[in-house]
Amino acid sequence: MKYVIGIDLGSSAVKAIVVDRGGIVHQTLSKHYPMIQEKSGFSEQDTEQWYIKTKEILAEVMKNFNGKKEEIEGISFSGQMHGLVLLDENNQVLRNAILWNDTRTSKQCEEVVDVLGKDKLLAITKNQALEGFTLPKLLWVKENEPDIFEKVRHILLPKDYLRYRLTGNIGMDYSDAAGTLLLNVEKKEWSQEICEAFEIDSAIYPPLVESHAFMGNITEEFSQETGLSVSTKVFAGAADNACGAIGAGILTEGKTLCSIGTSGVVLSYETPNHTDYQGKVHYFNHGKENAFYSMGVTLSAGYSLSWFRDVFAEKESFTSLLDGIEDIPPGSNGLLFSPYLVGERTPHADALIRASFIGMDANHTKKHFVRAVLEGVTFSLKEALDILRQSRSQIDTIISIGGGTKNKEWLQMQADIFNAEIITLSNEQGPALGAAILAAYGCGWYSSLQDCSRVFISFEDSFVPDPENVDTYEILYELYRKVYQQTKELNEGLKRFR
Known part of the structure; x- marks a missing residue:
């Protein structure tokens, strides 16, 4: 039997599910971690906690797993959107991640609209400038923590940082990139116009990939720490709402x-x-x-x-x-x-x-x-x-x-x-099931996400008005x-x- 793992990196916990090729869920585990709220409107997390709790949960998965470790063929991810993770030239984290529900950036949102104009912003990104999005957070760091901003060589979203820790490879899928306010949503490319308008070097943006894209195998180090096989394939994954949609x-x-x-x-x-x-x-x-x-x-x-x-x-x-x-x-x-x-x-x-x-x-x-x-x-x-x-x-x-x-x-x-x-x-397994479906599709189990969803998803009850x-x-x-x-x-x- 072959299996995949779907990992959902949420705002308060990481969840993992193990699903076989027939769509049967064999394990569901979660580990919690705290938010850091030092001031009113601030919401941050220690990125190391994401890695530690994910490592713990996967080690527990393997401890409870009755098959051969090579039978876990793929892993993919769902993740909380918009959060800003900053890495230096050595790929070390420069500060706590600023989360989706952080509201400190009202001034920066006004700046985005003033500089670009509402019509141009909507034409490029299809979305308003809101405090939760990634670009205003990046501008806040640029203004309030210039020493940190000068050291930035990569920006990532939460699940993309976690995936980097598992594989050593950097990238971001389109569904999560769309929530940064930096992506041209229709053209599926980073907006050079926005980069130039705010004097941001586009080199700090990660390569863009599809959500089912293969991103590498588990590293030897992570294999030894969890019991997973180095043959386990890792796929890009998607934003939590996109994964929730796939999982439903x-x-x-x-x-x-x-x-x-x-x-x-x-x-x-x-x-x-x-x-x-x-x-x-x-x-x-x-x-x-x-x-x-x-x-x-x-x-x-x-x-x-x-x-x-x-x-x-x-x-x-x-x-x-x-x-x-x-x-x-x-x-x-x-x-x-x-x-x-x-x-x-x-x-x-x-x-x-x-x-x-x-x-x-x-x-x-x-x-x-x-x-x-x-x-x-x-x-x-x-x-x-x-x-x-x-x-x-x-x-x-x-x-x-x-x-x-x-x-x-x-x-x-x-x-x-x-x-x-x-x-x-x-x-119902929420976004974690969507991540598992992306892994199954990435592994080639089914010819489309729709075919996979027909196997993995069934309906229970209905309520009429x-x-x-x-x-x-x-x-x-x-x-x-x-x-x-x-x-x-x-x-x-x-x-x-x-």
Whole structure:
């Protein structure tokens, strides 16, 4: 039997799955590591922790593996997007990685728009200048840490650095490069115009490759430390959202995904030059060759629920916290929540906006607040879905993955608020499965990603909209959409007190 390993380098943990040629998952393991948040708005990680935890997890995989080590034929990666890793001339890390959820770069985002102009930026990158993207982080280092910037010889994204440590080879796939704000997304090449505009030497950018590209074999050193064979092939991998799409079968036009993790995503497959969203949603290269995807993002999706639990119900499990929300009617008895805990991205690219509970009264219980949180997160995702629907035929079926699938009432809520059938996967492994599919395709097991996905992916359950709830939520949704505009000025005034 032959096997592949999919590795997902997330914001708080690395996950690895072992999958055989028939798509059966044999092992699922994860190891956690911390974020470093020294100041408000700062979010960093020690890159060495990624390597250490990945090494530990793969050593554990091999300890539990019953076959011959040579039977693990390939490894590929999914990774958190946008994070900035800086290497010197000896390929040594110069500072902690600056992560996707770091918001220190508002000034640099303004600089990008001022220098390039909004229209030219969108024409090249298809995306707005947002704090999470890589270019503003690089400009921040250039301005605030010039001694470090002068030593930079390579920039990488998180999974690409991890892959370098396994193989000794440097590169970046198109799907992750699309989130740097440095790539010409349509031409699939680094933008010389952006390099020249900001006086950045394009030599620091890594070679660009397809997500299924072979990047080398495991090094002898890594083999000895983990028990993997040096014959194990390593493939480039893709951005976490691209891998999530692959792992859910979003590989042909019309396919749409809702992913609720720490952040929330609504994502649709796009053929080349399908439409121009003018920066209202993200538009990135797919992990599938010569394909793209559009994507709206809610920054605090599952994070809103975990925040509520940590602050107001610290000793409760998520299961206990959600138990009984089906007894609370849609609308949570007149309570609305806007999930802007760390700002927002779609449709409001706003780093200053903050969350609100609207309509609280003395009759509301903890369960009302919990349901309101779930509804507010889902309303936010619907705002992104509405943008996608404006440019295409009706989206009436959505595959749901992530933490939002762990509770049937939340799945029904998605069906009612989105007014679409919601389908879940029978053995969801998220972006790690997408990485495994890329490895299987890279190894030549199947002739296409679609053929591989048909073997690796199966569906479990579906939830159809309740017409009465759909009508109720349409009314509530229109009220929810007013919250942003009516709290924007208040939150700008409150910034000085944070």
